Amino acid sequence: xxxxxxxxxxxxxxxxxxxxxxxxxxxxxxxxxxxxxxxxxxxxxxxxxxxxxxxxxxxxxxxxxxxxxxxxxxxxxxxxxxxxxxxxxxxxxxxxxxxxxxxxxxxxxxxxxxxxxxxxxxxxxxxxxxxxxxxxxxxxxxxxxxxxxxxxxxxxxxxxxxxxxxxxxxxxxxxxxxxxxxxxxxxxxxxxxxxxxxxxxxxxxxxxxxxxxxxxxxxxxxxxxxxxxxxxxxxxxxxxxxxxxxxxxxxxxxxxxxxxxxxxxxxxxxxxxxxxxxxxxxxxxxxxxxxxxxxxxxxxxxxxxxxxxxxxxxxxxxxxxxxxxxxxxxxxxxxxxxxxxxxxxxxxxxxxxxxxxxxxxxxxxxxxxxxxxxxxxxxxxxxx
Numbered sequence: 001x002x003x004x005x006x007x008x009x010x011x012x013x014x015x016x017x018x019x020x021x022x023x024x025x026x027x028x029x030x031x032x033x034x035x036x037x038x039x040x041x042x043x044x045x046x047x048x049x050x051x052x053x054x055x056x057x058x059x060x061x062x063x064x065x066x067x068x069x070x071x072x073x074x075x076x077x078x079x080x081x082x083x084x085x086x087x088x089x090x091x092x093x094x095x096x097x098x099x100x101x102x103x104x105x106x107x108x109x110x111x112x113x114x115x116x117x118x119x120x121x122x123x124x125x126x127x128x129x130x131x132x133x134x135x136x137x138x139x140x141x142x143x144x145x146x147x148x149x150x151x152x153x154x155x156x157x158x159x160x161x162x163x164x165x166x167x168x169x170x171x172x173x174x175x176x177x178x179x180x181x182x183x184x185x186x187x188x189x190x191x192x193x194x195x196x197x198x199x200x201x202x203x204x205x206x207x208x209x210x211x212x213x214x215x216x217x218x219x220x221x222x223x224x225x226x227x228x229x230x231x232x233x234x235x236x237x238x239x240x241x242x243x244x245x246x247x248x249x250x251x252x253x254x255x256x257x258x259x260x261x262x263x264x265x266x267x268x269x270x271x272x273x274x275x276x277x278x279x280x281x282x283x284x285x286x287x288x289x290x291x292x293x294x295x296x297x298x299x300x301x302x303x304x305x306x307x308x309x310x311x312x313x314x315x316x317x318x319x320x321x322x323x324x325x326x327x328x329x330x331x332x333x334x335x336x337x338x339x340x341x342x343x344x345x346x347x348x349x350x351x352x353x354x355x356x357x358x359x360x361x362x363x364x365x366x367x368x369x370x371x372x373x374x375x376x377x378x379x380x381x382x383x384x
Contacts, residue, residue, distance in 0.1 A: 028137055028166060029107035031075045039072040056083050063099075074103030078110050081117065090121040106137050108169040115176045124180040128193040131177030135200025138170035178206040181213055187222040202239060211236050211245050229253065244291045247273045248298075255298045263302040270295035270302075279322060286326060293322030297334050304337060312341050320354075332361040336369050343376055351376045 033039050042062050049055045059079050066072035081097035084090075097114040104110060111134040118127035141162045146155045177197045184190040194214045197204070204210065211232075216222060218229040230253055236246035251269035254262040278284060279292035300315035319334040335358035342351035355376060358369035 028141065028162065029104040031071050031078075031104055031107065033071060033075065039066050039069060042066070043075075052083070056080070059083070070103040074100045074107070074110070077103070078113065081110075081113060085113075085117050085120070090117055093117045094121065094123070094126060101133075105133075106140075108134055108137055108166055108173075111137070112169050112172055115173055119176055119179070122183075124184050124193065125189065127180045128177055128196050131173045131180065132196040132200040134170065134173035135177070135197075138166060138173070139200070139202075141166060174201050174204055174206070177201065178204070178210065181210060187217050191217045191223060191228075198235075207240070208243070208245060211243065215245065215249050226253065242276050244273055244276060244288075247276070248291060248294055251295065251298045255302055263305045266302045267299050270298045289322050290326050290330070293319045293327065293334075294330055296322065297330055297337070300334070300337050300341075304341060309341050309344050313338065313345075316341065328361055329363050329365070332358055332363055332365045332369070335361075336365050336372065339369065339372055339376070343372065343379075348376055348380045352380065 033043065039062075042058075042065070046055055046058045046062065049058060059076050063073055063076035063080065066076070077096045077100035081093050081100060084093035084096060094114065094117055097110060097117060100110050101107065101114065111130050115127055115130040115134070118124075118130060142159060144159070146152070150158070177193075177200070181190060181193050181197060184193055191214065194210055194217065197210060198207075198214075201207075214232050214236075215229065218225045218232060230250065233246040233249040233253070236243050237250075240246070247269050251266050251273065253266075254269065255266035257266075273295035274292055277288040277292040277295070279289045281288075284292075296315045296319035300312040300319060303309070303312035303315060316334050316338045320331060320338065323331040323334055325331075335354045339351045339355035339358060342348070342354065352373065355369050355373035359366060359373055361369075
């Protein structure tokens with residue numbers, strides 16, 4: 001057998017055009033042309049040609065002549081894809097690459113090549129399609145069925161070798177997919193790309209960042225789809241129960257929700273944040289401290305909604321301590337909540353103290369804090 005040697009054929013791939021069994025579908029395509037065949041002789045002649053235009057025409061003829069041979073057609077179309085990419089005709093390059101994939105759909109080299117062209121063409125939809133298909137192929141390596149008669153030790157070695165051979169391609173496709181998400185300006189398209197990415201790369205190193213993009217995209221100012229927002233947050237938690245981003249998202253959602261039982265859910269999610277963030281640990285960084293501060297804030301406000309004013313105060317005090325100098329608006333929210341709670345319990349001096357601090361912070365709560373401070377000062381002046 002003779003292995004085709006294209007300019008991008010850098011990674012060991014595994015051929016399987018017989019896709020009728022689960023084991024075959026788990027494999028990665030590798031293009032191989034039998035030595036001594038007409039296809040082999042034609043490729044040798046093309047390789048010997050020095051004129052780029054003549055070589056291009058020869059590949060066109062090769063593809064048509066051997067169209068009934070999936071491996072040969074895939075290889076020829078792949079070479080045409082690269083040739084047209086070099087000339088700058090990116091659409092024609094993508095078209096030929098798609099033809100190559102039709103003959104070798106699980107070929108990571110071709111998927112990497114197509115992703116590169118799509119990235120150059122700034123075609124995010126195509127780029128994510130190739131990245132997602134590649135991610136599925138990469139996932140399938142570890143999920144393939146063990147061949148009959150192969151020992152567990154040999155099978156484990158085989159899988160590790162295949163994963164190692166595919167690693168650079170898988171990493172490129174994962175990074176390319178993430179880049180598509182970060183460069184997408186249309187919220188609807190971005191969310192579609194996120195859903196494809198998370199399915200293809202469930203354990204991605206970009207997982208937390210992608211989750212943040214999803215929550216931002218589904219939130220106010222973008223798609224504003226609360227139902228999908230909660231659904232996505234729960235999906236994140238199913239895959240990663242310790243995701244602070246998802247826990248905070250759901251805690252905030254239920255904290256703002258007026259339905260019966262929502263305040264209790266907000267408290268439950270926030271308490272999980274506190275358990276994971278461990279804000280008092282020596283190695284706790286700013287992110288963990290802010291997460292804990294927001295969680296205390298949410299619990300405090302949930303208690304206020306439940307008319308548990310006394311219980312809200314220590315939570316809001318803890319929130320203020322963690323958020324001061326870290327998150328201005330969340331700090332203001334904690335101070336306003338404290339001012340409200342102290343006022344309700346007729347602790348007017350304490351209320352005046354925190355509200356005096358709150359009115360110094362520009363933002364949506366500044367006017368509300370000033371209004372509440374005025375009422376507190378008026379009550380104090382009346383001796384109430």
